[in-house]
Amino acid sequence: MREKKIEQYDVVIIGGGAAGLTAGIYCGRAQLKTLLIEKSLVGGLATYTNEIVNFPGFPEGTTGLGLMELFHKQAKNFDVKFKLTDVKKVDFDGEVKKVETFRNIFEAKTVIVAAGGRPRTTGAQDEEKYLFDKGISFCATCDAAANTGKTVMVIGSGDAAIEEGTFLSKFAEKVIVSVIHDTGKMDCNEIARDAALANPKMEFKWNTMVDSFEGEERMERVVLKNLKTGALDPVEVDTCFEFIGYEPNTEIFKDVLNLSKRGYVVTNELMHTGIPGVFACGDVREKELKQVATAVGDGAIAGVEAEKYIAETEMFENQIMQKEKIGLIYVYSAIDAPSRELLPTMQEIEEKFNGQVKLNVIDLYKGKSLCDRLSCDVDPMTIFYTKDGEVVEISDKCDMPSVTESLNKFVETAVR
Amino acid sequence: MKEEMLDCLGEACPVPLVKAQKALEKLDAGDILIVQIDHSCAMKNVPEWAREAGHNVEIEEVDDGEWEVVIEKVK
Numbered sequence: 001m002r003e004k005k006i007e008q009y010d011v012v013i014i015g016g017g018a019a020g021l022t023a024g025i026y027c028g029r030a031q032l033k034t035l036l037i038e039k040s041l042v043g044g045l046a047t048y049t050n051e052i053v054n055f056p057g058f059p060e061g062t063t064g065l066g067l068m069e070l071f072h073k074q075a076k077n078f079d080v081k082f083k084l085t086d087v088k089k090v091d092f093d094g095e096v097k098k099v100e101t102f103r104n105i106f107e108a109k110t111v112i113v114a115a116g117g118r119p120r121t122t123g124a125q126d127e128e129k130y131l132f133d134k135g136i137s138f139c140a141t142c143d144a145a146a147n148t149g150k151t152v153m154v155i156g157s158g159d160a161a162i163e164e165g166t167f168l169s170k171f172a173e174k175v176i177v178s179v180i181h182d183t184g185k186m187d188c189n190e191i192a193r194d195a196a197l198a199n200p201k202m203e204f205k206w207n208t209m210v211d212s213f214e215g216e217e218r219m220e221r222v223v224l225k226n227l228k229t230g231a232l233d234p235v236e237v238d239t240c241f242e243f244i245g246y247e248p249n250t251e252i253f254k255d256v257l258n259l260s261k262r263g264y265v266v267t268n269e270l271m272h273t274g275i276p277g278v279f280a281c282g283d284v285r286e287k288e289l290k291q292v293a294t295a296v297g298d299g300a301i302a303g304v305e306a307e308k309y310i311a312e313t314e315m316f317e318n319q320i321m322q323k324e325k326i327g328l329i330y331v332y333s334a335i336d337a338p339s340r341e342l343l344p345t346m347q348e349i350e351e352k353f354n355g356q357v358k359l360n361v362i363d364l365y366k367g368k369s370l371c372d373r374l375s376c377d378v379d380p381m382t383i384f385y386t387k388d389g390e391v392v393e394i395s396d397k398c399d400m401p402s403v404t405e406s407l408n409k410f411v412e413t414a415v416r
Numbered sequence: 417m418k419e420e421m422l423d424c425l426g427e428a429c430p431v432p433l434v435k436a437q438k439a440l441e442k443l444d445a446g447d448i449l450i451v452q453i454d455h456s457c458a459m460k461n462v463p464e465w466a467r468e469a470g471h472n473v474e475i476e477e478v479d480d481g482e483w484e485v486v487i488e489k490v491k
Contacts, residue, residue, distance in 0.1 A: 002417060002446070002448075040463075041460075082477065083476070084474060085473060085474035085475065085486075102472035102488055103472075
């Protein structure tokens, strides 16, 4: 094996789509040393969409590629470094996170997972020739208007397929739906099904699946196969929309991150994955609406959270867990009066010990995560005593005589 | 475990791809071929071909509009 080169970063972002690039812009602007790793081309799934007209700020519309080039440029302006290669392995155990490509091991204080997803395809013959902008689409919101007055096909009968199909019927002249099940049976909810069956613009091809796609430069017809009779049915359409699911790019995170049943990364609204210092944003997250606009919001939050995490780690290690003096860490809460009122007492104690003791206070109300780092779920009015940067005693006795007594056990010159 | 440089600067598609394919043939598994390119179309078809053939690929932007495609021959 060739030796892998090790490099250190503050932040490593996995995935260069809208979410990853936005996270990069925020991290770069916060002057963090940031690396973004993308497996193919920067821009992600958005680059497959020809027309983006619902991303705010572009009243005339823009192309997916054009928009993502602007994101890319902006991230570069903030000094984000880019690596175009596959991530092979990640290791999120321990404080230093490791992200491995075939030539490097990147060590980072934080990792932002923005690996995105990909639409599931039918696997029918010649499908790959027409994907994305050549007649096979995965986004009704994106391509409905371009099909005004035309004939389109929808593959699938789940909620997404039927709801998007209904939406398409507002634009297209005719929406032909290929359903794998028997007549009248669909995978979607009943309200959507009844509405679709009553829709005069929607026509259903029951017991069918795609056999192949045909056309010259662009896809021109979908050849359906009847599962009962085996008969082939070529149908002329302008665009074929596939809604047979979506697959997250989470293979390498399987035993590392908490994934939902469908394989998406589970996070809270601050993009925390549950592993300190590891965040996830964009389409790879378990969430409802997957758009460039929502990916941007996710990315901004992840970027800011990564920055906060790094700042807090530094503060925790250098200040709270200082090694020079005996540490007196007082945990209080800004919304809890009794604990707040003891703050002057703690200062008095620090002064009394003549430079032998260092007082740090943690406000539980504002800085719960700091308290979590002491790996202890505590109430306000708790004191941690430290020596050489290690916790040596935890106590809830916060009166002057008790605290003095405890400190006298650790300091060189006892004080009365 | 050789590392070989292939200069394709100033060459348009499909020359870099053809050159890269020929150069990789002569290498052994584990060797690395670095293809230097400055045509953006080669940035697409060279890595695409190499990935599809199952090799490890990394693209590095060395300068504005100049890239190195690093290919590790896997088999």
